Amino acid sequence: MELDPAQTALVVVDMQHGFCHPDGSLYAPDSEAATEPCAELVDRARQAGAKVVFTRDVHPPDQFEDTHYYDEFDRWGEHVVEDSWEAELVEDLDPKDEDLVVVKHTYDAFYQTELEGWLDAHGVKDLAICGTLANVCVLHTASSAGLRDFRPILVEDAVGYIEQDHREYALEHADWLFGEVTDRDEITFA
Amino acid sequence: MELDPAQTALVVVDMQHGFCHPDGSLYAPDSEAATEPCAELVDRARQAGAKVVFTRDVHPPDQFEDTHYYDEFDRWGEHVVEDSWEAELVEDLDPKDEDLVVVKHTYDAFYQTELEGWLDAHGVKDLAICGTLANVCVLHTASSAGLRDFRPILVEDAVGYIEQDHREYALEHADWLFGEVTDRDEITFA
Amino acid sequence: MELDPAQTALVVVDMQHGFCHPDGSLYAPDSEAATEPCAELVDRARQAGAKVVFTRDVHPPDQFEDTHYYDEFDRWGEHVVEDSWEAELVEDLDPKDEDLVVVKHTYDAFYQTELEGWLDAHGVKDLAICGTLANVCVLHTASSAGLRDFRPILVEDAVGYIEQDHREYALEHADWLFGEVTDRDEITFA
Amino acid sequence: MELDPAQTALVVVDMQHGFCHPDGSLYAPDSEAATEPCAELVDRARQAGAKVVFTRDVHPPDQFEDTHYYDEFDRWGEHVVEDSWEAELVEDLDPKDEDLVVVKHTYDAFYQTELEGWLDAHGVKDLAICGTLANVCVLHTASSAGLRDFRPILVEDAVGYIEQDHREYALEHADWLFGEVTDRDEITFA
Numbered sequence: 001m002e003l004d005p006a007q008t009a010l011v012v013v014d015m016q017h018g019f020c021h022p023d024g025s026l027y028a029p030d031s032e033a034a035t036e037p038c039a040e041l042v043d044r045a046r047q048a049g050a051k052v053v054f055t056r057d058v059h060p061p062d063q064f065e066d067t068h069y070y071d072e073f074d075r076w077g078e079h080v081v082e083d084s085w086e087a088e089l090v091e092d093l094d095p096k097d098e099d100l101v102v103v104k105h106t107y108d109a110f111y112q113t114e115l116e117g118w119l120d121a122h123g124v125k126d127l128a129i130c131g132t133l134a135n136v137c138v139l140h141t142a143s144s145a146g147l148r149d150f151r152p153i154l155v156e157d158a159v160g161y162i163e164q165d166h167r168e169y170a171l172e173h174a175d176w177l178f179g180e181v182t183d184r185d186e187i188t189f190a
Numbered sequence: 191m192e193l194d195p196a197q198t199a200l201v202v203v204d205m206q207h208g209f210c211h212p213d214g215s216l217y218a219p220d221s222e223a224a225t226e227p228c229a230e231l232v233d234r235a236r237q238a239g240a241k242v243v244f245t246r247d248v249h250p251p252d253q254f255e256d257t258h259y260y261d262e263f264d265r266w267g268e269h270v271v272e273d274s275w276e277a278e279l280v281e282d283l284d285p286k287d288e289d290l291v292v293v294k295h296t297y298d299a300f301y302q303t304e305l306e307g308w309l310d311a312h313g314v315k316d317l318a319i320c321g322t323l324a325n326v327c328v329l330h331t332a333s334s335a336g337l338r339d340f341r342p343i344l345v346e347d348a349v350g351y352i353e354q355d356h357r358e359y360a361l362e363h364a365d366w367l368f369g370e371v372t373d374r375d376e377i378t379f380a
Numbered sequence: 381m382e383l384d385p386a387q388t389a390l391v392v393v394d395m396q397h398g399f400c401h402p403d404g405s406l407y408a409p410d411s412e413a414a415t416e417p418c419a420e421l422v423d424r425a426r427q428a429g430a431k432v433v434f435t436r437d438v439h440p441p442d443q444f445e446d447t448h449y450y451d452e453f454d455r456w457g458e459h460v461v462e463d464s465w466e467a468e469l470v471e472d473l474d475p476k477d478e479d480l481v482v483v484k485h486t487y488d489a490f491y492q493t494e495l496e497g498w499l500d501a502h503g504v505k506d507l508a509i510c511g512t513l514a515n516v517c518v519l520h521t522a523s524s525a526g527l528r529d530f531r532p533i534l535v536e537d538a539v540g541y542i543e544q545d546h547r548e549y550a551l552e553h554a555d556w557l558f559g560e561v562t563d564r565d566e567i568t569f570a
Numbered sequence: 571m572e573l574d575p576a577q578t579a580l581v582v583v584d585m586q587h588g589f590c591h592p593d594g595s596l597y598a599p600d601s602e603a604a605t606e607p608c609a610e611l612v613d614r615a616r617q618a619g620a621k622v623v624f625t626r627d628v629h630p631p632d633q634f635e636d637t638h639y640y641d642e643f644d645r646w647g648e649h650v651v652e653d654s655w656e657a658e659l660v661e662d663l664d665p666k667d668e669d670l671v672v673v674k675h676t677y678d679a680f681y682q683t684e685l686e687g688w689l690d691a692h693g694v695k696d697l698a699i700c701g702t703l704a705n706v707c708v709l710h711t712a713s714s715a716g717l718r719d720f721r722p723i724l725v726e727d728a729v730g731y732i733e734q735d736h737r738e739y740a741l742e743h744a745d746w747l748f749g750e751v752t753d754r755d756e757i758t759f760a
Contacts, residue, residue, distance in 0.1 A: 063691045068315050069341035070368065083668075098653075103684065105691045106337045107367065112687025114673065120682070121633045121675045125258050136367065140333065147296045147330075151259035169359055177297065177326065178260065253501045273478075288463075293494065295501045302497025304483065310492070311443045311485045448695050449721035450748065486717045487747065505638050516747065520713065527676045527710075531639035549739055557677065557706060558640065 001153070001180075002188045009051035009124045011145075012038050013109065013131030013138045015093050016056060018079050018086035020132065020160065025079045025086060030167075031132040031160030037184060038130050038158050039092045048189030051124055052099040055109040056080075057137060058087050063105060070106070107140035116148055126151040128187060132160025135170035146178025157183045191343070191370075192378045199241035199314045201335075202228050203299065203321030203328045205283050206246060208269050208276035210322065210350065215269045215276060220357075221322040221350030227374060228320045228348050229282045238379030241314055242289040245299040246270075247327060248277050253295060260296070297330035306338055316341040318377060322350025325360035336368025347373045381533070381560075382568045389431035389504045391525075392418050393489065393511025393518045395473050396436060398459050398466035399540065400512065405459045405466060410547075411512040411540030417564060418510050418538050419472045428569030431504055432479040435489040436460075437517060438467050443485060450486070487520035496528055506531040508567060512540025515550035526558025537563045571723070571750075572758045579621035579694045582608050583679065583701030583708045585663050586626060588649050588656035590702065590730065595649045595656060600737075601702040601730030607754060608700050608728050609662045618759030621694055622669040625679040626650075627707060628657050633675060640676070677710035686718055696721040698757060702730025705740035716748025727753045 015038055018024040020031045045052050060082045064071040072079070080087040095101050102113050109115050119127075127150050129142050138159055142152040154174050161167040175181045205228055208214040210221045235242050250272045254261040262269070270277040285291050292305050299305050309317075317340050319332050328349055332342040344364050351357040365371045395418055398404040400411045425432050440462045444451040452459070460467040475481050482495050489495050499507075507530050509522050518539055522532040534554050541547040555561045585608055588594040590601045615622050630652045634641040642649070650657040665671050672685050679685050689697075697720050699712050708729055712722040724744050731737040745751045 060691050060693075062693055066690075066693055067339050070336055070339045075367070103688075105687055108337055111337050112684065112690070114683045117675055117682025118673075120636075121630050123630075123632055123636055135363070140337075143330065143333075146260055147298055147301050149257050149260045169363075173325070173359075177265070250501050250503075252503055256500075256503055293498075295497055302500070303494045304492065307485055307492025308483075310446075311440050313440075313442055313446055447719050450716055450719045455747070488717055491717050515743070520717075523710065523713075526640055527678055527681050529637050529640045549743075553705070553739075557645070 001182050001186050002190055003050070003126055003128060005048040005050040005189045007123055008126045008128065008189065009053050009119060010041055010045040011053045011055065011109070011127050011129045011141070012042065012093060013055050013129065013141055014057045015090050015131050016080055016086065017088055017090060020090050025077060028133070028160060028162045030162070034130065034132055034158055034160035035090055035092050041128065041130055041155065041158055041184060042093065045189055050189050051122060053102060053115070054089060054093065054095050054099060055102045055104050055131070055137070055141070056087060056089060058082050058103045059105060107137045108144045109137070109141040110144040110148065119150065126153065128153050128155055130155045130158035133166070134159040134161040135166040139170040139174060142174050142179055152179035154179060154181045155184055155187065156181050191372050191376050192380055193240070193316055193318060195238040195240040195379045197313055198316045198318065198379065199243050199309060200231055200235040201243045201245065201299070201317050201319045201331070202232065202283060203245050203319065203331055204247045205280050205321050206270055206276065207278055207280060210280050215267060218323070218350060218352045220352070224320065224322055224348055224350035225280055225282050231318065231320055231345065231348055231374060232283065235379055240379050241312060243292060243305070244279060244283065244285050244289060245292045245294050245321070245327070245331070246277060246279060248272050248293045249295060297327045298334045299327070299331040300334040300338065309340065316343065318343050318345055320345045320348035323356070324349040324351040325356040329360040329364060332364050332369055342369035344369060344371045345374060345377065346371050381562050381566050382570055383430070383506055383508060385428040385430040385569045387503055388506045388508065388569065389433050389499060390421055390425040391433045391435065391489070391507050391509045391521070392422065392473060393435050393509065393521055394437045395470050395511050396460055396466065397468055397470060400470050405457060408513070408540060408542045410542070414510065414512055414538055414540035415470055415472050421508065421510055421535065421538055421564060422473065425569055430569050431502060433482060433495070434469060434473065434475050434479060435482045435484050435511070435517070435521070436467060436469060438462050438483045439485060487517045488524045489517070489521040490524040490528065499530065506533065508533050508535055510535045510538035513546070514539040514541040515546040519550040519554060522554050522559055532559035534559060534561045535564060535567065536561050571752050571756050572760055573620070573696055573698060575618040575620040575759045577693055578696045578698065578759065579623050579689060580611055580615040581623045581625065581679070581697050581699045581711070582612065582663060583625050583699065583711055584627045585624070585660050585701050586650055586656065587658055587660060590660050595647060598703070598730060598732045600732070604700065604702055604728055604730040605660055605662050611698065611700055611725065611728055611754060612663065615759055620759050621692060623672060623685070624659060624663065624665050624669060625672045625674050625701070625707070625711070626657060626659060628652050628673045629675060677707045678714045679707070679711040680714040680718065689720065696723065698723050698725055700725045700728035703736070704729040704731040705736040709740040709744060712744050712749050722749035724749060724751045725754055725757065726751050
């Protein structure tokens with residue numbers, strides 16, 4: 001699968017301590033295992049001149065106090081709180097000045113963020129998506145990308161997950177309804 | 191589960207000929223089977239004074255000509271084309287003047303529609319969701335509702351599906367991440 | 381100014397009893413005076429095969445009860461309440477089945493409505509805008525259209541207003557920042 | 571006018587070299603003159619514990635190549651190009667880590683940006699708005715804030731403009747339709 005760097009962004013979803021580091025409150029070993037594959041994709045995207053986007057899931061301590069129903073702390077416990085170590089990206093993924101770092105407050109990196117506007121203003125149409133969790137923030141972001149008429153390509157050997165069957169469903173669902181699935185070997189930025 | 195009619199809407203997703211009638215191009219028997227359960231919920235919601243919303247999936251013939259990637263005709267074949275018999279609601283579900291009928295062009299009834307604005311302007315906060323397909327438009331709409339801070343409650347014995355395991359995943363996914371699942375017997379509008 | 385009917389919609393803003401009829405609570409004679417010019421444009425757009433969109437400003441009686449600050453009843457008094465005679469379109473402007481009627485709850489016909497999605501799904505890119513009030517709902521809608529990359533063309537002899545200088549500013553502002561201004565004689569749908 | 575720091579943000583619009591420095595391509599002396607008043611408000615907001623938001627207008631060199639109609643370079647000439655000196659904030663306004671810096675690509679700081687999501691997640695409801703240009707980005711941002719149910723308060727002696735009557739209209743328009751106008755002396759963050 002050849003991706004044109006002039007209209008492609010690599011989107012690295014939520015590779016933060018809270019999810020990927022053994023001390024993180026929502027740590028999953030298979031999220032940590034996605035770090036090196038994501039880093040390798042970042043290197044290749046940069047060398048080819050494609051855009052690189054990192055998303056960070058961040059919850060201000062009081063975010064859910066005013067909400068009617070949506071309360072991630074209630075479902076998951078407190079996690080990736082604003083300004084905490086948990087909310088930082090893992091060390092091996094180091095954004096450069098020209099990358100976009102999207103701070104998101106829900107599962108969906110498009111919901112009330114600058115992502116769509118930035119992609120449009122930079123002429124990006126195709127998205128290679130990696131990161132974690134496959135069936136939560138990766139899936140919700142990919143789904144939202146599809147409806148907004150981006151081409152979302154999930155990189156199956158660069159996504160993290162809690163259980164293997166979560167990953168299977170996310171990939172099948174995305175492939176069936178709005179996107180594509182491939183692996184790192186298949187992707188060429190050129 | 192008691193729902194306050196003053197802040198609740200029943201949302202009936204895509205119960206149209208194209209999905210629910212044997213002559214529909216995307217007919218599934220279990221979508222048709224959801225008709226009577228949906229109609230029964232509509233009756234009870236109306237009697238209690240809750241709002242009723244019907245969504246209709248509608249594709250103008252040329253909708254996907256200008257798109258970069260999102261093309262439902264490519265994935266599903268032509269279906270529920272604007273002004274066709276396929277795009278009409280099934281006979282047993284007959285909107286009244288005071289109901290909202292949302293015409294949607296993607297899987298998500300919130301995406302670029304009047305749904306959120308209408309719910310907000312009418313003080314609706316809780317959504318009982320039924321209709322079809324469980325893991326496509328029902329799931330995408332429920333997910334979008336959750337992120338927008340509505341309380342999405344999927345009515346498991348009033349949703350249609352192609353395969354049983356599609357339904358299972360949709361219900362589990364919604365229950366785990368952003369909503370709740372119940373059945374008709376459990377719901378009281380009062 | 382030649383407008384291609386295949387990618388043009390005429391947008392008629394808020395020509396309702398509440399604004400255009402002497403018994404309306406926010407009646408302005410120059411809003412009423414816009415009725416015939418709007419009707420004439422509607423005829424010509426229809427004959428040429430361009431799309432026609434009517435917006436209706438509608439406020440549910442309780443709309444502003446839950447809001448923090450935005451309260452149009454506080455600023456304008458109660459007006460165009462849902463299901464009232466005030467909220468109906470004036471008799472001379474009679475939507476046909478193929479037209480879009482947008483119910484809006486704020487000054488901006490794009491905010492939380494189906495307008496953008498409908499225009500996109502129908503391949504519309506250029507908007508001839510008429511209706512009332514020039515410097516309120518016409519201006520806010522035109523401005524929102526511009527930012528969304530539609531071409532908003534204000535038809536200066538088919539807009540209503542309370543005071544003449546309101547109209548002047550609205551036209552100048554739109555022309556300077558995001559759109560164009562013309563009059564009926566200049567427009568050809570072909 | 572007392573503003574509760576716990577639910578207030580000061581929003582400083584587009585105080586960048588391109589608009590406020592004599593070498594900027596869209597320089598206006600009265601934009602430059604707003605620098606000190608904005609800086610003074612920033613100091614007071616910080617001391618009181620209110621949030622501080624800076625917006626930056628930024629145009630990638632190719633932003634308008636794919637657009638149908640919206641082309642700011644065509645209207646204004648090339649300005650505040652991404653990564654240029656023009657696009658930087660003026661020296662006297664120096665964001666701190668806890669501030670939000672919003673990169674916007676249109677006149678409206680809410681359009682396709684993270685601003686609404688960030689304000690909501692942080693419990694902000696009231697906005698004191700200053701910066702430049704009064705009748706362009708300040709006005710569009712304030713208008714968008716109002717429709718989204720924030721309380722937009724324009725600080726009249728801390729806004730920049732090209733011509734005095736531009737400022738007058740912007741303030742009148744905002745005050746009449748969706749917000750309030752005050753001056754620095756009147757504002758207390760407490």
